[in-house]
Amino acid sequence: MDAGSSFSHVATHVFDGESYDLWAVRMESYLDALDLWEAVEEDYEILPLPNNPTMAQIKSHNERKTRKAKEKACLFTGVSKTIFPRVMTLKTPKEIWNYLKEEYAGDERIRSMHVLNLMREFELQRMKESETIKEYSDKLFTIANKVRLLGTEFPDSRIVQKILVTVTEKYEASIASMENTKDLSQITLAKVLHALQAQEQRRLMRQEGTTEGALQAKLQNNNGGRNKKKKQNNFNKARGSNKYHQKNNTQVSPPCPHCKKTNHQPKWCWWRPDAKCLKCGQQGHMEKVCKSHKQQGEVKVAEDQQEDEKLFAATCFAAKSSTK
Structure with missing residues (x-):
């Protein structure tokens, strides 16, 4: 074939x-x-x-x-x-x-009108902040090629002038460098685009580096926060595994198996089975809660009261006798 x-x-x-x-x-x-x-x-x-x-x-x-x-x-x-x-x-x-x-x-008149409309569209073009050099130059190329297809000459130098005048401020450094080192009337379109695209790529690389550094810092902060939280959780677990912890400056513990109270440890309970009362000599409680000790105290108080009443009655009788 x-x-x-x-x-x-x-x-x-x-x-x-x-x-x-x-x-x-x-x-x-x-x-x-x-x-x-x-x-x-x-x-x-x-x-x-x-x-x-x-x-x-x-x-x-x-x-x-x-x-x-x-x-x-x-x-x-x-x-x-x-x-x-x-x-x-x-x-x-x-x-x-x-x-x-x-x-x-169309005839020559209609084609001339198309050319004028395209020229006006070309002059109104301005680069947007969100556009890249390639996207903006492609728009200008499309309009210029349509004009050329209609039989009208459209030199690249006009596109160069349009780009240098209408690009955003972030490309001013490259434009100033070209003005100082080259004759802008002789510079080609390809060189202008390469210079601006090179600056654009450098800026993107710096932004990526800055973004990567910010992400690493954020990751470290997050890891630090997670580590801190993990330590706190471990500490809380350790405290939880212990039978006693402080709450509002008051010691709180699980209920005592002997008396069911939560203000002391089982080994200090007054009602321990192995405790021996020093007052009554019995096991199962301490002398502080010994009932016989309380009863003896109550009997002593009653005897003291009776003795006071007898003394008061005798005093009253002696005073009455001396009056007679």
């Missing part, structure tokens, strides 16, 4: 009524690569073969006829379903091409 036959399998750009100039450039290049553009440029007529033609005449006749048929088929394939009915009755590739050009390219 030769190069021409393999290239014919490449899909053509289908024209749907928009961007005719762009489609025309692509289609012309496609047909020229297939050696079919001659049928559009010359629009030659295929004459019938003479009587008793030679082999060379037959071969030339078939080649010209085949080339013209292929050209027509390519143009039919290169338009959408909505445009095809308008050109399907045309006989030659030249007629099809001229019809599409007159219908969608």
